[in-house]
Amino acid sequence: MTKDLVTIDRVLELIAAYGALPAAWPEDERAAAIEILKADPDRFAAALDEAYALDTFLETEDIPEPSLALSDAILAHAPKAQAKQQSLLGVLGKLIFPQGARWPAGAALASLMMGLVSGYAYASTGVGYDQADAVYYAAFGGDFETDWLGSE
Amino acid sequence: MSGLSELDQITRAASGDRAAQAALVNRNMPIIFRVAYRMLQDRAEAEDVTQETFLRAWKALPDWQPKAKFSTWACTVALTLCRDRLRNKRPVLMDELPDRVDTALRPEEALASQQALESIDAKLAALPDRQREALSLCALEGMTNIEAAAAMDVSVRALESLLARARRALRAELAGERE
Numbered sequence: 321m322t323k324d325l326v327t328i329d330r331v332l333e334l335i336a337a338y339g340a341l342p343a344a345w346p347e348d349e350r351a352a353a354i355e356i357l358k359a360d361p362d363r364f365a366a367a368l369d370e371a372y373a374l375d376t377f378l379e380t381e382d383i384p385e386p387s388l389a390l391s392d393a394i395l396a397h398a399p400k401a402q403a404k405q406q407s408l409l410g411v412l413g414k415l416i417f418p419q420g421a422r423w424p425a426g427a428a429l430a431s432l433m434m435g436l437v438s439g440y441a442y443a444s445t446g447v448g449y450d451q452a453d454a455v456y457y458a459a460f461g462g463d464f465e466t467d468w469l470g471s472e
Numbered sequence: 473m474s475g476l477s478e479l480d481q482i483t484r485a486a487s488g489d490r491a492a493q494a495a496l497v498n499r500n501m502p503i504i505f506r507v508a509y510r511m512l513q514d515r516a517e518a519e520d521v522t523q524e525t526f527l528r529a530w531k532a533l534p535d536w537q538p539k540a541k542f543s544t545w546a547c548t549v550a551l552t553l554c555r556d557r558l559r560n561k562r563p564v565l566m567d568e569l570p571d572r573v574d575t576a577l578r579p580e581e582a583l584a585s586q587q588a589l590e591s592i593d594a595k596l597a598a599l600p601d602r603q604r605e606a607l608s609l610c611a612l613e614g615m616t617n618i619e620a621a622a623a624m625d626v627s628v629r630a631l632e633s634l635l636a637r638a639r640r641a642l643r644a645e646l647a648g649e650r651e
Contacts, residue, residue: 333632333636336635336636336639336640337632337633337635337636337639338610338611338617338632338635339611339639344610344611344614346616346617346618346628347616370643371639373643373646374639374642374643374646375611377592377642377646378592378607378611378612378642380592381592381593381596381612382591382592382593383506383509383510384509384515386501386502386505386515386518386519386522387515387519390501390505390519390522390523391494391497391498391501393523394497394501394522394523394526394527395490395493395494395497397526397527397530398485398488398490398493398526398530399485399486399487399488399493399530399533399534400488401487401488401489401490402487402488
């Protein structure tokens, strides 16, 4: 509210709502209200007296202090600081195992991955079948050049 | 810690900085406690509300948006908690009146009761809740009209109306005592 909009009635409203002390009045109206007040102090004397008496009465308020344990109890539930630095391994571990390391599940995952990689390598190249046969026949004395069922 | 802006303090508190957390508590806890005490007129209940307000604050801090001062936000939470408690305390209407018991006070009790009634606490307690909230935040805690209106979720004009009615009621009480 600008100075032009602060009227005598508005100053009376300010006193009625915020009390006698201009410091308690809204900042944007304070200077204009004080000017109006100074221009005709008698006009506002009764309202200011009444308000000041109440302001003084309110200052006598006596509230007990909270117990000393209250701030401790509040701080006990405050957020805890996180660990500041993590190793690269730790960061990777967090990414792979966001729920934390669970070794049986990790080992199963690793086995699955190895099996998939081996299977893919075999399927895509065909290398490996002959080598495996060679190892088998060498171990059990079979004939390399003949079918293992005996047919030529 | 006093050189830090409130937002810095909140950011640090959210990340677990104990000094920032303690500063936030030391600065705001007394206000929240007094506001709650004026509403509930009970120290233990006011402490419960204060603690619950900070529990909510600790959860809210990581996503804190500096739209309002921490104290304004905290007073909004505290007032909401107080209203819930007051609502639960209010007597329910009964179909039948209960049997009356002799409520006559002994002289010393009557005197103590009279003194209590004369105290400012009793006069504040006698005000309607919303008027008491307005007076508590503005006149007794020194909040600006904008902050207090935000904390109460009302317009500034509505706040002024509540303040004027509260002060009028208190003045009438004081005038009645003097007569």
